[in-house]
Amino acid sequence: MIALLLVLASSPLDPLWSLVDEERYQAAIEGALRIATDANATIELRQNALTLGLTAACSGNAERCDQVARTVSDWMPLWRPDSRALPSLVQAFGRARVTRAERYNSLPKGQLSQGQWCGPSATSSILLVETVRGVQAQDRVKESCIQLNKTEQGFLIAYDAQLQPIAALGSLSAPVTLLKQKQVNQRPLSLALTIAGITLAGVAAYLLLSDPGTGNLELTVENRP
């Protein structure tokens, strides 16, 4: 039935949005993930399908909000939900972002060789997030290896066919050096890295120690004509 709707609709996502409107969230999620994992679909369509799936997963009493949020966070690491989105969506996506570096640390590092990086054998696609002068750019390939060309610093992640990360090198907040620079430049860079690391650790420790925690508010608004 869903396949028939997909064929008849002007956009493959239209019937899925209808499912969301009808509060048939599980069906919407399954349809969205089916499009998102279709390697022949355009990147834009796959990403739109993922955000649709996330909206469905975080609507009503849907139980897969965190799971889909992790998938979206992994597949589209530079994407962030609009602050006006569903609060449960924003919170789940925040949790996915916060735990992302930890999850990546437990993954294999892939194989970095001269001018290219390769994921494990199950790799379906690779994303390179290149950092140049503070600006991040993405390069996605449907291969198990990616050419690094002149990329000096970046973050690499390999996905299987189900969009799950299976290898990662570095993270968004801590891109790794992909091409070695001249030896003469290593010492000041190492010194700067050390100083920056100590500074970041100090700031992180301060923020953690000074965190006052959070509470809730039961608000009753009365309309008195």
Next chain:
Amino acid sequence: MKQLVLFTLALSACGQAPGGSITLNFPADLITNGILHAAVFESGQCATLSDPVVLAEALVRLSHPANFDARNEHPMTLNAIPAGGDRMVVAVVEQEGTQVCRACSDDVVIKDNNTSTVRLILEGCP
């Protein structure tokens, strides 16, 4: 030196929000009956509340259709509010993009892992 400058620029980008967008489909009643916004601000005094209220500056905010029950009440729950002693809570009714009425309470205390209770009364709403 060049690498040091590049690295510093890269570090300065940490924490900056990358671009992104999401399409929101609001239910029709949100548009026709107006929107009831509840917002908790880090601090502030109701006597000097700006008009319109700048909801984007709130620590936590929540929006519901501006519908009220038989007792003319609308309960809302705001979660994950940073604890503090001088929070300001504001309720605003927005219709067709205009804030038509509001209510406010200041010096609200939010304690860690606790639930505070606040009652706001909207008066003169159309």
